[in-house]
Amino acid sequence: MRKFSVCIVGGGSTFTLGFLKSFVRMREQFPLKKLVLFDIDKERQDIIGKFGEILFNEKFPELEFVYTTDVKEAYEGMDFVFMQMRAGGLPMRAKDEHIPLSMGMVGQETCGAGGMAYGLRSVVDMIKAVHDIREFAPAAWILNYSNPAAIVAEALRREFPNDKRILNICDQPENVVRSCSRLLGVDWETLDPVYFGLNHYGWFTHIYDINTGEDLLPKIKDLISQNGFLPQDAEQRDPSWLDTYGMVETLMKDYPEFLPNTYNQYYLYPEYKASHLNPDFTRADEVMAGREKRVFTECKEVIAAGTLGDKFDDISDAHAEMMINVAEAIAYNKNNRHILIVENNGAINNMQDDAMVEVVCELGTNGPRPMRVGNIPQFNLGLLVNQVSCEKLIADAYFEKSYQKALEAFTLNRMINDGKKARKILDALIEANKGMWPDLK
Ligand SMILES: NC(=O)c1ccc[n+]([C@@H]2O[C@H](COP(=O)([O-])OP(=O)(O)OC[C@H]3O[C@@H](n4cnc5c(N)ncnc54)[C@H](O)[C@@H]3O)[C@@H](O)[C@H]2O)c1
Ligand SMILES: O=P(O)(O)OC[C@H]1O[C@H](O[C@H]2[C@H](O)[C@@H](O)[C@@H](O)O[C@@H]2CO)[C@H](O)[C@@H](O)[C@@H]1O
Numbered sequence: 001m002r003k004f005s006v007c008i009v010g011g012g013s014t015f016t017l018g019f020l021k022s023f024v025r026m027r028e029q030f031p032l033k034k035l036v037l038f039d040i041d042k043e044r045q046d047i048i049g050k051f052g053e054i055l056f057n058e059k060f061p062e063l064e065f066v067y068t069t070d071v072k073e074a075y076e077g078m079d080f081v082f083m084q085m086r087a088g089g090l091p092m093r094a095k096d097e098h099i100p101l102s103m104g105m106v107g108q109e110t111c112g113a114g115g116m117a118y119g120l121r122s123v124v125d126m127i128k129a130v131h132d133i134r135e136f137a138p139a140a141w142i143l144n145y146s147n148p149a150a151i152v153a154e155a156l157r158r159e160f161p162n163d164k165r166i167l168n169i170c171d172q173p174e175n176v177v178r179s180c181s182r183l184l185g186v187d188w189e190t191l192d193p194v195y196f197g198l199n200h201y202g203w204f205t206h207i208y209d210i211n212t213g214e215d216l217l218p219k220i221k222d223l224i225s226q227n228g229f230l231p232q233d234a235e236q237r238d239p240s241w242l243d244t245y246g247m248v249e250t251l252m253k254d255y256p257e258f259l260p261n262t263y264n265q266y267y268l269y270p271e272y273k274a275s276h277l278n279p280d281f282t283r284a285d286e287v288m289a290g291r292e293k294r295v296f297t298e299c300k301e302v303i304a305a306g307t308l309g310d311k312f313d314d315i316s317d318a319h320a321e322m323m324i325n326v327a328e329a330i331a332y333n334k335n336n337r338h339i340l341i342v343e344n345n346g347a348i349n350n351m352q353d354d355a356m357v358e359v360v361c362e363l364g365t366n367g368p369r370p371m372r373v374g375n376i377p378q379f380n381l382g383l384l385v386n387q388v389s390c391e392k393l394i395a396d397a398y399f400e401k402s403y404q405k406a407l408e409a410f411t412l413n414r415m416i417n418d419g420k421k422a423r424k425i426l427d428a429l430i431e432a433n434k435g436m437w438p439d440l441k
């Protein structure tokens, strides 16, 4: 069986620990030859890297493992590059969330003003990183899930129009499918979804039983109205994620046709959300106090002990597992189904061809083959055309360094939706993002 070389960009991320353990657990199905962690922050990188040395020494000694801040060392010889950078780090995520909320608008990692602010930062760093990767690994598959994936995907499509080995992915649709499996009491892999939308803005039209072909969506709707909706791994979730999944019940009461992505709540209830989020303690604060602390504490404990001890088990990490399954599909030409972000080109018949949409695709060595969903209803189309316009205008603002295009994106966005508010928040975010955004004129 062929073995592969993988680099993780954003090696100091809070998600890397889960990947390192998952590469050990999944070594039979996706065997690694070499694993490299790359980050621009040496301090974060070193802590996770030292943990990795101990983990692999005990559990995967034949693996060649390197952590570095040097691009050549990181990318040369790689088959896959997993991209999970956070431009500006969690402190800037906190600003993306706090600043809009302080003005009465939704503050969120990928949606609304915060999402667009993060988008402009991310596009700057992602375009540079992909150029670096292509210098040293021209044929590597680039699997991007750095957020906001919708805006990053649009910008990469424009900057690298002929590069067919860049794939943008999000785990949230699969997380929703996994959550349905909890409700139904079945294995999530027996569920065969039909899905359409943009990243973090979509709907499931059907969820079929893969064995019988029965559409389980009516049953799922009944179960949600009786029991509410919980993430598959509810016991491990912070309170804000339980609230987020809880909103699916409300969304389904108001718009019962399809099962929504959890992120739809920000677009459909912007005022309610803005008034129910705490402007002084947002998800970024919860992550810094929770996941970030847990991950770095665990690494430091293992480094101090010089051994893994009880810090490794067989409990799978859904996020890492999904991204590794995507690489596996490409590596072994599996042509199995994944929900991916791809150029539309008729997949959603009544949307523009050059929109980056999220749909079910078959995935193999030659890349994704999107499955058509036909025409979507006017309501969903109207919402998506509005949002895809925001995402395209943010990409325009980056490429043209245009204040006007950014202002138009902010004005159109459903979480702002007003020219005067748009200018006020855009100006505040320009100030907060000095040196990290292109210079908008
Ligand atoms: N699409 C998805 O489904 C999905 C799921 C989970 C996480 N994510 C994304 O993964 C990323 C990491 O999230 P996190 O919460 O662990 O953040 P984090 O801040 O803990 O980690 C990000 C790491 O990226 C590094 N970094 C920043 N800019 C970089 C650059 N230019 N080059 C290389 N490294 C750089 C930082 O130093 C940091 O160590 C975010 O973009 C997040 O949105 C996406
Ligand atoms: O608020 P965060 O940082 O916990 O999560 C934000 C991300 O949420 C989605 O991803 C998963 C995440 O990967 C998983 O580990 C767990 O935390 O649940 C999240 C939701 O299912 C989303 O798809 C990402 O784009 C966000 O960055």
Ligand SMILES: [Mn+2]
Residues within 6 Å of the ligand: 149, 169, 170, 171, 172, 200
């Ligand atoms: Mn996502």
